[in-house]
Amino acid sequence: MTKNEFLDVMGEIDGKLIESTLDISRMETVEIPYERPPVFRYIFGAAACVVAVFVTALAVRHFNGIATQPLDSTSENYSFSESESVSTTGSDSSDDSDISDSSSESTEAPEPDFIRGWDPEDYLSNGLHENIALGESLTLSTAELDGIKVALILHDITKLPGEEYSENGLDYTNYYGAKDIVLYIIDDKGRKCLQEYVTPLRNDGMQFIHQNCFIGESTRLFKTESDDGEHYVLMQIADYSEENDAPIATFYDVNMVSDRLDENGISGYGLIEYYIRGTGRVGGWRFGYQASGDFCHSGGTTFTDPVYNYNISICPNTDKAYVISADIPLQDKNADFSELNITGWDPDTLPFNTYPEVGESAVVSRAELDGLQAELIMINVIKRPGERHYIYSQDDYLDMWVADDICLYIKDDNGRRILSHLNTPLTTGFAKFMPEECLFVGSTKIFSVERDGVSDYVIMQYCTIDEDSGTLNAAFVSGDTELYDLTAPKDENGITIGGGLLPLTPRGTITSSSDGSLVILEDGSLYDREKNNTIIFCE
Amino acid sequence: MEDEEIIALLEGRSESAIAELSKKYGRLCGSVAQKILGDFAETEQCLNDTYYQVWNSIPPARPSSLSAFAAAVTRNIALMQLRRRQAEKRGGGDGALSFDELDEYVSGGRSVESEAERKELVKAINGFLYKLPELKRQLFIRRYWGCCGIRELAERFGMSESNVTVTLTRVRKKLKEYLKRRGFEV
Numbered sequence: 001m002t003k004n005e006f007l008d009v010m011g012e013i014d015g016k017l018i019e020s021t022l023d024i025s026r027m028e029t030v031e032i033p034y035e036r037p038p039v040f041r042y043i044f045g046a047a048a049c050v051v052a053v054f055v056t057a058l059a060v061r062h063f064n065g066i067a068t069q070p071l072d073s074t075s076e077n078y079s080f081s082e083s084e085s086v087s088t089t090g091s092d093s094s095d096d097s098d099i100s101d102s103s104s105e106s107t108e109a110p111e112p113d114f115i116r117g118w119d120p121e122d123y124l125s126n127g128l129h130e131n132i133a134l135g136e137s138l139t140l141s142t143a144e145l146d147g148i149k150v151a152l153i154l155h156d157i158t159k160l161p162g163e164e165y166s167e168n169g170l171d172y173t174n175y176y177g178a179k180d181i182v183l184y185i186i187d188d189k190g191r192k193c194l195q196e197y198v199t200p201l202r203n204d205g206m207q208f209i210h211q212n213c214f215i216g217e218s219t220r221l222f223k224t225e226s227d228d229g230e231h232y233v234l235m236q237i238a239d240y241s242e243e244n245d246a247p248i249a250t251f252y253d254v255n256m257v258s259d260r261l262d263e264n265g266i267s268g269y270g271l272i273e274y275y276i277r278g279t280g281r282v283g284g285w286r287f288g289y290q291a292s293g294d295f296c297h298s299g300g301t302t303f304t305d306p307v308y309n310y311n312i313s314i315c316p317n318t319d320k321a322y323v324i325s326a327d328i329p330l331q332d333k334n335a336d337f338s339e340l341n342i343t344g345w346d347p348d349t350l351p352f353n354t355y356p357e358v359g360e361s362a363v364v365s366r367a368e369l370d371g372l373q374a375e376l377i378m379i380n381v382i383k384r385p386g387e388r389h390y391i392y393s394q395d396d397y398l399d400m401w402v403a404d405d406i407c408l409y410i411k412d413d414n415g416r417r418i419l420s421h422l423n424t425p426l427t428t429g430f431a432k433f434m435p436e437e438c439l440f441v442g443s444t445k446i447f448s449v450e451r452d453g454v455s456d457y458v459i460m461q462y463c464t465i466d467e468d469s470g471t472l473n474a475a476f477v478s479g480d481t482e483l484y485d486l487t488a489p490k491d492e493n494g495i496t497i498g499g500g501l502l503p504l505t506p507r508g509t510i511t512s513s514s515d516g517s518l519v520i521l522e523d524g525s526l527y528d529r530e531k532n533n534t535i536i537f538c539e
Numbered sequence: 540m541e542d543e544e545i546i547a548l549l550e551g552r553s554e555s556a557i558a559e560l561s562k563k564y565g566r567l568c569g570s571v572a573q574k575i576l577g578d579f580a581e582t583e584q585c586l587n588d589t590y591y592q593v594w595n596s597i598p599p600a601r602p603s604s605l606s607a608f609a610a611a612v613t614r615n616i617a618l619m620q621l622r623r624r625q626a627e628k629r630g631g632g633d634g635a636l637s638f639d640e641l642d643e644y645v646s647g648g649r650s651v652e653s654e655a656e657r658k659e660l661v662k663a664i665n666g667f668l669y670k671l672p673e674l675k676r677q678l679f680i681r682r683y684w685g686c687c688g689i690r691e692l693a694e695r696f697g698m699s700e701s702n703v704t705v706t707l708t709r710v711r712k713k714l715k716e717y718l719k720r721r722g723f724e725v
């Protein structure tokens with residue numbers, strides 16, 4: 001293990017350990033001063049500014065009163081402080097005294113932390129149902145193990161299977177619809193918890209669950225054993241792939257119970273979801289399998305990721321237990337493919353669209369020359385130029401494309417395929433930025449150059465702009481696919497992703513070009529006649 | 540606003556969730572990022588990425604502690620950002636983040652290859668940390684999760700720097716033995 005890997009592993013430790021260490025309630029006194037840059041370049045959205053000023057003002061007021069080491073009055077320091085206290089400082093304690101006095105005299109049950117408005121206990125005994133009516137609330141599936149009881153409850157059914165209904169291109173005919181689809185858990189100590197949003201399909205007013213989720217035991221409990229003791233795992237079949245005739249399960253750790261209670265003494269949450277790879281994957285996101293653990297319960301079942309055909313099995317393991325394992329059949333298809341190299345999308349199936357909508361992925365620019373193709377790909381557009389995004393709201397980003405990923409995809413007529421991130425200067429860990437001016441029909445070019453008898457294919461992609469001169473700058477990479485290390489790791493589609501792209505400074509005479517707009521000037525610089533632009537190599 | 544309400548806003552895909560998250564945990568996350576990055580502009584960028592990742596993670600994730608969740612996301616993004624910067628500048632790290640003391644502790648060899656193995660390793664480390672006495676746990680987590688410098692830890696806990704160093708050395712040694720007994724090659 002390397003130091004970085006150790007630090008990465010440390011980054012995944014239990015949230016409770018972090019919370020207790022940061023010890024928010026007792027307030028940290030460490031201050032980390034920073035020097036604000038001479039010009040306040042980064043302007044948050046107006047709302048964020050107001051919030052920052054408000055929070056800062058309140059924090060100063062609060063900490064000057066109680067913190068052992070008050071913040072600097074300029075309050076331009078970050079500290080391990082946060083807003084639990086900040087949010088309460090807005091109210092004057094003297095104003096609250098009457099309220100607290102009157103409540104202390106009351107002998108009624110303590111005030112709930114939040115109001116749910118309905119009690120799942122009312123719908124536990126409905127049993128199996130043949131004639132379900134709209135507006136009913138009922139339990140459709142239950143499980144019990146070692147005193148832990150679980151019920152899947154549909155609260156206020158709004159649609160029954162068989163009724164035609166579609167939305168956003170999805171056909172919900174075979175689905176139940178309800179205002180809430182929840183898991184209600186009572187543990188062996190009598191503590192109650194309710195997990196909302198059990199199914200992945202929902203809109204503002206309705207949640208959906210496929211009728212085939214209720215074939216057999218759709219709710220199950222397992223017990224895991226490890227050095228840390230016993231853990232109970234709850235499995236719920238929460239979705240179903242009609243295409244693959246495969247149920248899709250969600251797994252939860254049931255050991256966490258919140259102390260925030262509703263009016264019925266039920267905690268608002270209490271389950272930690274295990275991520276199953278293949279669900280909700282976008283761009284570079286990776287969700288890991290919960291792929292091991294001994295399960296002391298009977299009933300082996302296999303679930304399939306309908307998109308990537310991964311099998312997730314719960315199957316007998318030798319003498320005592322059951323093991324969840326992940327089987328990735330795509331390994332057979334691409335010998336070099338490993339679980340760690342999942343791109344999550346296939347560039348060959350993306351549509352060509354030079355102006356994709358937010359949330360869309362598309363090939364936004366392409367060029368072809370002598371059977372060699374180059375495509376610029378945007379994955380999950382976060383914002384388009386001119387739009388102010390509520391997260392990437394700074395003025396610097398206003399005229400930019402922001403996407404989860406921006407990649408260059410190269411393929412030749414011999415079937416060689418290479419995919420690599422395009423490192424635009426404003427690349428961050430989770431978003432890629434590209435100036436508006438750099439994306440147009442022809443912003444990707446392929447040309448061949450010859451010098452001293454040596455010829456090269458060059459792929460060029462505009463990627464930055466010099467704000468002062470307006471000059472577009474480009475990245476150049478080699479289009480000679482034989483130079484690429486095709487033994488580098490491949491993704492699930494068999495595309496080489498591990499080798500990166502080979503930077504190349506074009507020199508010599510242009511012998512052919514994908515769009516004929518390029519010339520090399522006498523001083524050796526490259527000139528785009530169409531854009532009236534001398535191109536500077538973008539390192 | 541309560542965490543539950545912020546989570547509900549995130550689940551309802553309400554953009555105001557970000558403003559509320561920033562309002563409640565922006566300072567905490569900023570502190571975590573600033574400690575690692577030491578640069579205001581990069582910290583701001585890191586916070587943007589944090590909000591974006593939290594937005595993309597919830598749902599389906601439903602953390603029991605939103606503060607810890609957001610802080611962990613920030614910490615991991617900041618580290619990633621720092622490594623990218625260090626790779627570009629070759630050795631741009633500062634003393635607090637060089638973690639030279641880990642050189643003797645980690646083998647530098649075989650990586651944790653599978654996701655399952657990694658999860659088991661994290662679980663084992665959790666178990667170890669929960670069993671540690673309070674002070675040692677605080678020191679260890681602040682150093683290797685929060686990336687605090689030795690001097691800062693010494694000041695915070697009223698200890699000498701050498702005392703902090705010795706304590707951390709012992710905890711590292713214990714952890715290594717603990718993991719080795721469980722079949723992990725650190």
